Amino acid sequence: MSETRNVSYSFLGPTGTFTEAALAQVVEAHGKPWRAVNNVGEAFDDVVSGRSVAAMIAIENSVDGGVSATQDALASVPGLRIIGEYLVPVNFVLVARPGTVLADVKTVNAHPVAYAQCRRWLESNLPRHGHVPASSNVAAAAALSESALADAAIAPPGIEKHHDVVVLARSIGDNPNAVTRFVLVSRTTALPPRTGADKTSLIVELPEDRSGALLEMLEQFATRGVNLSLIQSRPIGDAMGRYRFVIDADGHIHDERVADALLGLRRFSPQVMFLGSYPRADKQPIEFTSRYDDEVFSGARAWLSGLLG
Template identity: 50%
Template sequence: MHDDAGDVERPDGAVATPREPRDGAASAGRPATGNGTGRARYAFLGPEGTFTEAALLQVTDPTEAELVPCLDVITALDLVRRGEADFAVVPIENSVEGGVNATLDSLATGAPLVIVGEMLVPITFFLVAREGMTLEHVRRISTHPHAWAQCRGWVAEHIPGAVHVPATSTAAAAALLATDQDAPGFDAALVSPLSAEKYGLQVLDTGAADNPHAVTRFILVARPGYVPEPTGADKTTLMVHLPDNEAGALLSMLEQFATRGVNLSRIESRPIGDSLGRYSFSIDAEGHIAEERVQATLIGLHRVCPTVRFLGSYPRADGHRPHVRPGTYDADFRAAREWVSRLLAGLAV
């Protein structure tokens, strides 16, 4: 059974095309708000000072929006589902650690959401502490598990024996250091430069990371009803299930992209969760649903896969334009359809 809420093929067989922004908003990626104030509500992984907030500041002016910090990714996305926020900004992929499972899994299930934009944030970690703390006295370090994974080599080299104290976000650890008058259970925190500034903590090191080139990709998520206009440098994100116990099912799914000249910039498997050995695939494809080759791919997927969830077409943050193979331009698809129409009409070819 296909996931009708997220499918791109309507019951009449026609492929859906990009719709106008809700309530007549004109700004790409920013449909008008539904709370009557004119101030868009942005849920994000908080508290203030996270890398997520740094991504959020790329898409909105905090003086013109209502920012809603959340304890975790799932809460931020659910606020949008319930209409208590207009957008959510959440991480989806890190250049070192890969996909953010909480985001991928939440988008793949529940009431549909769509991605309407993406942001890239270079990841630099500061080691911070209260005034008077020195590097040689640090024994317990708090931060988000993803941050710890990107800094554990540096910690092993510079602070041998230091242990990790998990936090819900990098900023949550900084906030505890800054506000907890008693011992918060750790000596220092690995945080974003924004957190170090916001919470006024002593900086022990400004380069506490294993990979100085790390980048995290964040997405701007909204309820369905708006697809940003194509720019020529776009992505389309999908979640796809394969048929059970069918030899070659993965190859058949991938052929839908390859035969239409659609390149994949990311593909990750995630357990469906209903039984052992069943997986879905989270996919980023180069192109926009308004393009003929992407529409043809989606129709192909709809034919051979039991579930296809459309998660949005939106501008790429890096502006990269895909290489379009001869025979897969929009004009090529239109010309082929017109040729078949002439054949059906009995006209000479």
């Protein structure tokens, strides 16, 4: 039994979700037990308790931005590391119980992220509808046969093959190029080797609420040539005006410019959470000018050592 727990992978279920599609991209997970969970908290609890070796979690989408539930959970659960990221193209269908037509739909069950990605279509075609939040879009579709809470559900394409529903409309997403970014989270502290196409994720709290504090934080990256692909504020919750920042920086902690930026951040703020360095899903090499090469940083340290010695 313990061996099974140690090799299981958790994902937001039930079967058929985009999260499961992301987990299918993980080579190491093939042939291992997969554990469907109901929410991010349960997935993280699986990892912390050892029930699963890792969990696949949605962290950002190209339409609605960062997934706040994941970002807040990462900030509150110490000892977790992101060891990989995966991209899944996202599209949706609107489904209902057999016999339902679009004009019958007054309430729509959907995961909040999916609902946001279909908002324009819904407002155009169902201007007076109500939204019932669901833990996942597959769960929303499954619930149609179990209760009358909603008249229709937003679900992934192909859902009609697994549940007794009819498709009322296809391709209802507002952006046909929508993509959701998922991360694989584990307790391991081993760093994936740097590839030249890497990303480093952090959570940083401003030390105090004052003019220029955010600029000082950003300068730790800018003065070292480190580009940020994501920066999003989240309230800490202990007082008004107190925020933490979820940051994705281009590069690996083994890159001198990134390591030096982290040292600057740690001097600037006592609350810096390192979430991991891992290969980018798109495998695009990180571009930066030659004055930020590793040799420039190591050469500067050697120069200083010479002065001191």
